[in-house]
Amino acid sequence: MQGNEEGPVAEPRNGGAAALSQAQMKRLTAVHGWSGTLLGLLLYIVVATGTIAVFAQEIREWSVGASAPPGIDVPVDAAVRKLAAFMPRGVLGEVGIWRNSRGEVVVAFHTHATNPASREEEDFGTVFHLDPATGEVVSRLNDFYSDALWDRDGDALSSFLIDMHVALYLPYPWGYILVGVLGLLMMFAALSGLLMHRHLIRDLFVAARSRSRLVGHRDRHALASSWSLPFAIILAFTGSFYALAFTITSPILTEIAFGGDEEAMEETLWAPPVAEDTRRAEPADLDAVIGRSSAEVGGPAEYVGISNYGRADSRISVWHHPPEGRLTWVQTLFDGVSGAYLGPRPEIGNAFSVGSSLFALMWPLHVGDFAGVASKLVWVGLGATTGFVVLTGLSLWVRRREAEPAWRRFGLAIVATGYGVPLGAVAAAHGAFLSGVSGDPFLWTPISFFATALGCYAAAWRLGDPLRLRHLYLTLLAYGCLALPIVRLFCGGTSWAEALRLGHGEVIVIDLLLFAGGGLMLAWRGSWLRRVVGIEARQPLRQPAE
Amino acid sequence: MPTRQADQWTANPESLRGRIAAYGDRHGRPLYAAFRGWVATRPRLARWLLAGPVAIVAGLLFTAAMPVWLPAGSAGVDGLVWSLVLGPLVWALALLYGVLEANLMRGFALFGAVAVLSALLIAGAML
Numbered sequence: 053m054q055g056n057e058e059g060p061v062a063e064p065r066n067g068g069a070a071a072l073s074q075a076q077m078k079r080l081t082a083v084h085g086w087s088g089t090l091l092g093l094l095l096y097i098v099v100a101t102g103t104i105a106v107f108a109q110e111i112r113e114w115s116v117g118a119s120a121p122p123g124i125d126v127p128v129d130a131a132v133r134k135l136a137a138f139m140p141r142g143v144l145g146e147v148g149i150w151r152n153s154r155g156e157v158v159v160a161f162h163t164h165a166t167n168p169a170s171r172e173e174e175d176f177g178t179v180f181h182l183d184p185a186t187g188e189v190v191s192r193l194n195d196f197y198s199d200a201l202w203d204r205d206g207d208a209l210s211s212f213l214i215d216m217h218v219a220l221y222l223p224y225p226w227g228y229i230l231v232g233v234l235g236l237l238m239m240f241a242a243l244s245g246l247l248m249h250r251h252l253i254r255d256l257f258v259a260a261r262s263r264s265r266l267v268g269h270r271d272r273h274a275l276a277s278s279w280s281l282p283f284a285i286i287l288a289f290t291g292s293f294y295a296l297a298f299t300i301t302s303p304i305l306t307e308i309a310f311g312g313d314e315e316a317m318e319e320t321l322w323a324p325p326v327a328e329d330t331r332r333a334e335p336a337d338l339d340a341v342i343g344r345s346s347a348e349v350g351g352p353a354e355y356v357g358i359s360n361y362g363r364a365d366s367r368i369s370v371w372h373h374p375p376e377g378r379l380t381w382v383q384t385l386f387d388g389v390s391g392a393y394l395g396p397r398p399e400i401g402n403a404f405s406v407g408s409s410l411f412a413l414m415w416p417l418h419v420g421d422f423a424g425v426a427s428k429l430v431w432v433g434l435g436a437t438t439g440f441v442v443l444t445g446l447s448l449w450v451r452r453r454e455a456e457p458a459w460r461r462f463g464l465a466i467v468a469t470g471y472g473v474p475l476g477a478v479a480a481a482h483g484a485f486l487s488g489v490s491g492d493p494f495l496w497t498p499i500s501f502f503a504t505a506l507g508c509y510a511a512a513w514r515l516g517d518p519l520r521l522r523h524l525y526l527t528l529l530a531y532g533c534l535a536l537p538i539v540r541l542f543c544g545g546t547s548w549a550e551a552l553r554l555g556h557g558e559v560i561v562i563d564l565l566l567f568a569g570g571g572l573m574l575a576w577r578g579s580w581l582r583r584v585v586g587i588e589a590r591q592p593l594r595q596p597a598e
Numbered sequence: 599m600p601t602r603q604a605d606q607w608t609a610n611p612e613s614l615r616g617r618i619a620a621y622g623d624r625h626g627r628p629l630y631a632a633f634r635g636w637v638a639t640r641p642r643l644a645r646w647l648l649a650g651p652v653a654i655v656a657g658l659l660f661t662a663a664m665p666v667w668l669p670a671g672s673a674g675v676d677g678l679v680w681s682l683v684l685g686p687l688v689w690a691l692a693l694l695y696g697v698l699e700a701n702l703m704r705g706f707a708l709f710g711a712v713a714v715l716s717a718l719l720i721a722g723a724m725l
Binding site (some may be wrong): 083 | 666674683
């Protein structure tokens with residue numbers, strides 16, 4: 053039959069769900085497996101670094117030894133007026149105010165200028181860092197928008213982990229596009245896994261069987277993927293949105309809906325509605341505006357955005373973390389001259405709608421920061437499970453082909469990548485602390501990560517035995533974790549006594565977690581922990597990866 | 599045996615519909631037959647094309663046309679937002695459909711129809 057290569061339906065799947073013929077199942081399995089094999093290791097790196105980056109804020113606070121300040125809780129109006137008085141009028145079109153992880157108040161003036169390097173019109177920023185107590189300028193940076201401009205506001209470690217997660221440390225937009233393709237792959241794998249899974253509901257409860265039956269990679273892959281399937285779909289959906297919306301979709305929509313006018317598109321989506329009035333006007337009192345907004349929302353302001361500062365058509369947007377009982381961020385709008393409260397404003401567009409609600413949900417669904425540490429812990433657990441699903445899926449694919457040397461080497465690469473990412477992250481933290489003493493952490497953090505990852509692959513190539521490799525990696529990871537708090541202290545990090553005195557609990561908690569993690573890994577390596585949980589200490593040597 | 603409505607419409611060879619039908623007979627049917635024959639002789643390559651570039655192009659055009667036919671909503675930007683947010687999901691579903699569709703000709707016809715309709719909507723909006 054022309055064009056119709058399928059046979060009859062073999063058997064009903066998933067308790068009456070849409071059935072697949074043998075040919076469809078075969079194709080789906082092939083695409084599921086091959087796409088995973090080709091891109092699975094990169095997908096694992098994105099998932100693993102993303103899992104760590106869920107706690108990016110806590111890692112940042114631990115790294116710099118200070119708790120995040122509770123929003124903009126210091127007077128900023130006088131300082132902003134003083135700075136604006138010396139700035140050219142052209143750069144007052146957009147002003148941003150927030151507090152960085154060191155507690156400094158950041159005031160960023162944004163404009164456009166021709167970049168001599170690219171000869172194109174680009175975003176240009178003049179960024180001031182102010183002492184929160186005195187309002188004095190600590191430092192000033194003038195540059196075209198780049199990572200280097202914003203690095204000063206973060207720490208090298210969390211910035212690097214986020215860069216790895218969102219763009220695999222590749223230049224814009226190619227890194228985003230690659231990560232977006234990986235997100236599509238993950239969504240495809242999850243949806244095809246849903247269709248291929250014959251006993252989805254039953255496998256959710258496979259853990260109830262005795263441990264001795266929970267054998268083999270297939271069982272582990274099926275168990276982990278059954279539980280993480282809805283989460284994997286949500287993560288892939290929101291992640292590919294963040295990676296592709298502004299690199300692929302938005303430029304296309306700009307051409308179609310606005311004839312290529314990017315500024316018109318941005319104004320429609322993001323700018324507050326106001327008739328243009330270029331007359332000069334005395335700006336509203338920012339401290340009063342922030343105070344009113346905090347009272348309306350019931351929490352501190354995290355970010356203040358001012359359009360046309362010092363002009364009659366100025367508007368002030370104030371952003372707040374999701375307050376009690378809400379999933380999404382809250383934005384309030386004020387008149388930039390009179391300071392009058394104009395009401396709440398959606399994240400996108402100028403009126404609340406289904407579209408603006410859906411858009412606002414993307415962020416909490418992706419990062420899980422809507423219920424404090426509890427929701428973040430759930431996201432970390434499910435993210436780790438998703439990473440495990442990727443590795444066990446790859447492992448299954450290799451095990452069926454392990455008679456061929458090339459596939460055995462790929463199996464070693466899976467082990468090296470599986471352990472290499474957490475090892476690289478720990479090495480990056482060591483690099484960040486050690487170079488912080490007398491070097492550039494923003495240079496040495498990525499170097500430490502990539503050098504460690506290369507070392508992992510070199511060891512895999514040299515040793516060639518998955519069991520010995522796992523033993524080596526686990527030992528290095530354990531001692532790396534145990535040494536990290538000591539290195540942090542040695543390099544001038546906040547001591548526990550000082551952290552206790554200043555209320556920086558995350559410093560102590562993360563140090564303790566590293567000690568506990570390192571200790572547990574040593575216990576696991578020494579096999580007694582594996583006996584306790586009922587898993588054989590020694591496994592057959594011909595297992596490329598788990 | 600009752601005459602079909604379509605046959606009645608195309609019965610007069612001088613009418614516009616009749617001329618279109620005659621043109622289709624002369625050019626469309628041989629083209630369709632040739633493509634169908636090509637798909638039958640190279641089903642694997644046809645599957646790669648259907649679940650690869652064809653699905654991607656149809657998905658991209660469908661996403662790009664969404665702001666044209668979706669309601670703008672109270673904010674006036676819903677069409678754009680739905681397109682931004684749902685784009686990757688549409689592309690993943692298009693790829694999945696391309697892999698699963700049992701009848702390759704039906705797959706090409708569906709993607710072709712989606713692509714042509716979307717392209718017409720986009721052209722209408724841009725002109």
